[in-house]
Amino acid sequence: MRPMLKLHYNLEKLSMGLVAAIILAASVGGIVEIAPLFTIDETVDVPADLRPQTPLELAGREIYLREGCYACHSQMVRSLADEIDRYGPYSLAAESAYDHPMLWGSKRTGPDLARLGGKYSDAWHVAHLVDPRAVVPESIMPAYPWLMRPLETGDMAAQLSTLARLGVPYTDAMIANAERDALAQSRPEGDDAAGIPDRYGEGVAVSAFDGDPARLTEMDALVAYLQSLGRLTGVAYGEGAGRETTEEAAR
Template sequence: MKHESVETNAGLLIVLTLAVISVGGLVEIVPLFYIDDTVEEVDGVRPYTPLEQRGRDIYIREGCYACHSQMVRPFRDEMLRYGNYSLAAESQYDYPFQWGSKRTGPDLARVGGKYSNEWQVQHLIDPQSLVPESIMPGYPWLAETPLDMSDLEDRMIALKRVGVPYSLTEEEYERNVEKYGEEHARMFDINRAEENLIEQAQAENFDGNSATITEMDAIVAYMQVLGTMVDFSEYDDGHFAEFR
């Protein structure tokens, strides 16, 4: 059959298109019925602390996701540049997750710890001062705007309802102690959310200004944790292939 015959016959083109889509869909869907889980088994992945979560809220509010994906694809060039490809497990507490294919700037899935807090603050205030060729706009108001904590508990309760294991009861708290350890379990306690946020912000002083807790503290705290939860040196090459 000549390709021209397909292009000039609308009915045949529709039938063949549906056939290709059906085969492609079956190839993608059928294997899911034969695997136990699509989320990899890894240690270290945890929910965000109240400060990190508020930073994530601000990151989304400012539209950072429009230019930066958080998904390292399983290709050699991407892994050489960014590190191990992204795992579904790393985004299991992200609502919504930041995977995608649009990159005006670099992928940020593993930006945590790559630069200092000072670098991140300066880059957000004036990107061109550090990367002259950057087309990223500055966000200087983040360093000047006090962080709103008035609805912190409500935000965490909403996330709890969709599956993030923040705790409200003693029983939930004890489960988190068993799974994440005492230090992290305390950070996930909704009843002490504001206290925990202030404690982390003052201890680590992300924006370099200890006088107040700003939106800059929160967004830098969020970016500094990205990609740092899983220690890939603990796993053999190909360990995660069975989940793909």
């Protein structure tokens, strides 16, 4: 028996030793991935123009997670020429400074969504989510017609409050007005719509996302979230000068 085969044969007979070796190898890989996170506050800068997501966008992000959209769509443009040509500037860690958890991913059954915001109209997104093949005949994406159901808003203030404890700069006014702002963002003609840019900036999309301002639906939330992707900061386009570290932003 060849020496290497004999060594492997003998190793297989030492079951506990083999388990220990597997654990050691997996631990090394885990440490390599986890260790850099302990210094992330010193290595990732928060762009000065980075805004937190509105309550409606945040609700849409939760729906995006709930429906498993992240399993088929990444939100990370890699620094490769063909990727940049197709999707736009490559993704920067600073763009996801307020994400808990971040959704970069690597699976691309569908296209990358990192720069999706503003690429299509609200009506396109609604039609695509209700019946993908009516918009893209070759699409293999499942349909989500149930997103037209009413959006639950009762826990929005609590979500913002929790994220504020994690360093996302939600103010007391943002938390107190969470439910009102969610409704106002989907009613551009409403009296409360002016409060959105006051609290979140002029770049926030205020629109009847699902086409009916008389109701607030999960579709409103998801489309609002999709329209915000890549538009929370201009740092990838060379904007947003004057930055602070994530540690400073959390203070």
